[in-house]
Amino acid sequence: xxxxxxxxxxxxxxxxxxxxxxxxxxxxxxxxxxxxxxxxxxxxxxxxxxxxxxxxxxxxxxxxxxxxxxxxxxxxxxxxxxxxxxxxxxxxxxxxxxxxxxxxxxxxxxxxxxxxxxxxxxxxxxxxxxxxxxxxxxxxxxxxxxxxxxxxxxxxxxxxxxxxxxxx
Numbered sequence: 001x002x003x004x005x006x007x008x009x010x011x012x013x014x015x016x017x018x019x020x021x022x023x024x025x026x027x028x029x030x031x032x033x034x035x036x037x038x039x040x041x042x043x044x045x046x047x048x049x050x051x052x053x054x055x056x057x058x059x060x061x062x063x064x065x066x067x068x069x070x071x072x073x074x075x076x077x078x079x080x081x082x083x084x085x086x087x088x089x090x091x092x093x094x095x096x097x098x099x100x101x102x103x104x105x106x107x108x109x110x111x112x113x114x115x116x117x118x119x120x121x122x123x124x125x126x127x128x129x130x131x132x133x134x135x136x137x138x139x140x141x142x143x144x145x146x147x148x149x150x151x152x153x154x155x156x157x158x159x160x161x162x163x164x165x166x167x168x
Contacts, residue, residue, distance in 0.1 A: 002072040003037065008108040010076065011137070012065045013121065013130050014043075015101040016087075017051065021061035022165075024087055024100050029065055031083050032102075037070040044133035048163045052127070061165065064105065064133040073107045077117050080104070105130060111145050120144050125153045128162045 012032065016024035025046060033041035046063040069076060080102040087100035105121045112119040124130055125147050131154050134142075142150040 001036075001075050004070045004072050007039075007068045007070055008110075009106075010067050010069055010073075010104060010108065011106040011134060012067065012080065013062065013101070013103040013105050014065060015060050015062045015103075015129070016099055017058045017060040018099045019088065021058075022046065025061055025063055028083055028087060028100055028102060029063070031086075032065055032067065032080070035069075035071070035079050038067050040066075040068040042066045042137055044136040046165050047129055047133055048165050049129040050161050060129065062129040062133060064130065064137055066137045073104060073110065073112055073117060073119060074114070076107070077104055105134065106144065109143075109145050120147055126157065128157050128159050131157050132159055132162060132164075 014025050014028055018024075029041070029043045032038065042065065044064045044066075046061055049060050049062055051057050051060055071079065084100045084102055103121050104117065104119050105124055107119045110119060121130070124134075124144060131150070135150055135154055138150055144150060144153060147153065
């Protein structure tokens with residue numbers, strides 16, 4: 001395991017629409033908070049949304065988690081994929097139903113473009129189910145590297161079909 005030189009603030013998207021999605025998200029958040037080299041974890045309110053892609057699947061529950069970590073981005077990704085696997089994640093259909101989906105949305109102010117990891121997440125500006133919970137946690141004025149400030153992204157992505165399901 002590689003260790004980052006300093007603590008990095010990272011944001012992780014969490015989503016589920018199978019096998020008790022609310023519990024999947026809550027359990028994954030607990031597991032992320034307990035990872036070695038992770039601290040100061042916070043989970044946004046959760047939201048229900050319609051699926052992206054095939055519509056013959058249940059609605060999703062989504063949230064965002066803010067962490068401070070000294071894991072490198074690639075090691076954080078590996079840890080998140082292990083959590084997905086423990087939750088029964090099977091990758092068969094792009095944008096298909098899943099027990100758990102964990103995505104690194106932001107890793108400090110870094111732009112990362114690797115075969116298995118692109119940060120900021122390339123679909124972030126188009127996903128209300130990511131932007132709105134991110135806004136619940138992020139500091140005012142947050143800038144998404146290469147994509148602009150969060151307020152502008154929110155203004156361009158209405159919360160149509162997005163329902164907050166947990167209190168602040």
